[in-house]
Amino acid sequence: MSEQKVDGIQFSAETMELVQRIIKRYPEGRQKSALLPILHIAQAEFDGWLSTPVMDYVASILSIKPIEVYEVASFYTMYNLEPVGKCLIEVCQTGPCWLRGADDIVEHFEKKLNIKVGETTPDGMFTLKVVECLGSCGTAPMLQCGADYYENLTTEKVDTLIEKLRASNQRSTYMKSNMQEI
16 A cells, blocks of 8 residues: 555545555555545545545555546545535435425525535635535534534524634544544
């Protein structure tokens, strides 16, 4: 497995150590099994999205063809193939959330952030997205921002969340801040 740069892309030493630990979980010749968690790591380390050079780099680490990475990354909606804001707001729009006001929550985000679904704020802080079931129907409406769920949403809770995220100025990822726990 390669540890070289691809188009100037390279994991930090700490991240590469984590990646190697994940790869070692799988039998020899089955390193492709580590693709999903490594894509999450890559997305977290490289600005919240997977550029072609980043996916090529992941392919080189796993000794697989780049197309194998592209196929997986383009299939799953949790991987971003275009730049997103530091905080990717994913509002559930499935039946229970819709019945309990998800559309109002989306509309409120659009007004507060002055963007539409699929857009990013001019400052690069927020991207708004609607998604299918996030598995928290009993606490609808809800959203996911990185690894965190926000449930029983109201417009007041949305306002507080926007303020909290803006104040933290941190990139949200699907991974908790301590990636060593993977």
